[in-house]
Amino acid sequence: MYLxxxxxxxxxxxxLDGVAVTIGRSAGTKILDKLCSRTQLQIVANHSKKxxxxxxxxxxxxxxxxxxxxxxxxxxxxxxxxxDKKGTSSLKSRENMHNSQKNKTSxxxxxxxxxxxxxxxxxxxxxxxxxxxxxSSMTDSSLQVYKDDRVIVIKDKYPKAKFHFLVMxxxxxxxxxxxxxxxxxxxxxxxxxxxxxxKRSCDDDTKTRFRYGYHAVPxxxxxxxHVISQDFDSPSLKTKKHWNSFTTEYFVDAxxxxxxxxxxxKVKNRRHMTELLKNALRCHICHTELKNMPQLKKHIKDCx
DNA sequence: GTTCTAGAAC
DNA sequence: GTTCTAGAAC
Numbered sequence: 001m002y003l004x005x006x007x008x009x010x011x012x013x014x015x016l017d018g019v020a021v022t023i024g025r026s027a028g029t030k031i032l033d034k035l036c037s038r039t040q041l042q043i044v045a046n047h048s049k050k051x052x053x054x055x056x057x058x059x060x061x062x063x064x065x066x067x068x069x070x071x072x073x074x075x076x077x078x079x080x081x082x083x084d085k086k087g088t089s090s091l092k093s094r095e096n097m098h099n100s101q102k103n104k105t106s107x108x109x110x111x112x113x114x115x116x117x118x119x120x121x122x123x124x125x126x127x128x129x130x131x132x133x134x135x136s137s138m139t140d141s142s143l144q145v146y147k148d149d150r151v152i153v154i155k156d157k158y159p160k161a162k163f164h165f166l167v168m169x170x171x172x173x174x175x176x177x178x179x180x181x182x183x184x185x186x187x188x189x190x191x192x193x194x195x196x197x198x199k200r201s202c203d204d205d206t207k208t209r210f211r212y213g214y215h216a217v218p219x220x221x222x223x224x225x226h227v228i229s230q231d232f233d234s235p236s237l238k239t240k241k242h243w244n245s246f247t248t249e250y251f252v253d254a255x256x257x258x259x260x261x262x263x264x265x266k267v268k269n270r271r272h273m274t275e276l277l278k279n280a281l282r283c284h285i286c287h288t289e290l291k292n293m294p295q296l297k298k299h300i301k302d303c304x
Numbered sequence: 305g306t307t308c309t310a311g312a313a314c
Numbered sequence: 315g316t317t318c319t320a321g322a323a324c
Binding site: 074076129130239240241292293294 | 317318319320322323324
Binding site: 130131133134157158218219220236238292 | 305306313
């Protein structure tokens with residue numbers, strides 16, 4: 001099994017079964033950018049299962065299909081024999097603060113060994129990766145609640161409150177960091193549609209408070225604005241990560257994103273905010289600290 | 305993102 | 315003993 005460069009700027013790198021290979025800035029990869037570590041990624045191939053586990057060792061982000069792996073974390077790349085030549089996926093080592101892609105290293109797998117004659121070319125496909133799940137949910141009529149020429153609104157498949165919707169652009173935009181000033185009116189529209197959906201969803205109870213916003217570092221590809229009622233009364237709200245993603249600054253109000261786009265033409269990099277997900281559990285209303293999730297859930301039932 | 309589960313916490 | 319969480323796998 002080989003790791004093959006999409007840009008064909010260097011020779012394929014052989015991946016022996018179960019043997020860890022470390023790649024990064026080196027003569028071999030011809031990566032010069034110092035933002036890419038000399039030991040950026042560790043890759044361990046599993047020949048029989050046709051995948052490789054990719055661990056990010058370097059501090060600056062590397063991505064698989066636009067999703068940050070995260071330093072010290074591991075994600076899976078699988079071989080897809082159906083693909084040919086133009087792999088849809090890549091490993092990107094991307095500059096941290098300025099979000100440029102100048103030092104990207106795009107890699108595809110080439111299956112086979114040096115001894116093979118004309119091995120079937122295989123590129124990495126992550127099309128069925130869980131992070132792509134919103135793309136299929138978008139067109140799932142059982143989830144869809146609104147559609148126009150620019151946006152689709154779906155019910156969150158695992159709602160974290162009584163009312164939890166996702167407003168998504170029809171246009172394929174990966175996440176907030178891919179937005180620019182040309183998207184200002186789209187974002188305004190998403191926000192307006194979100195407010196309308198919230199109002200419509202519970203017009204019998206105007207006291208229900210909603211928030212509209214984006215996660216600082218979303219897990220799922222395809223831009224989505226959360227429309228979520230502030231009761232947080234849902235069996236799908238289970239973990240500290242869930243809680244903190246909606247009640248700390250990790251949840252970025254839509255208005256803030258819109259403001260950044262209109263004034264700066266881009267959205268701030270909030271990668272460091274993943275630390276907030278480890279925060280102690282606090283009630284979003286009275287800020288009392290709770291020991292664990294069951295106690296938090298009990299507390300917020302009555303807190304006013 | 306969720307599910308599963310080992311082991312920590314109680 | 316049970317409850318709960320965190321990390322791996324998906």
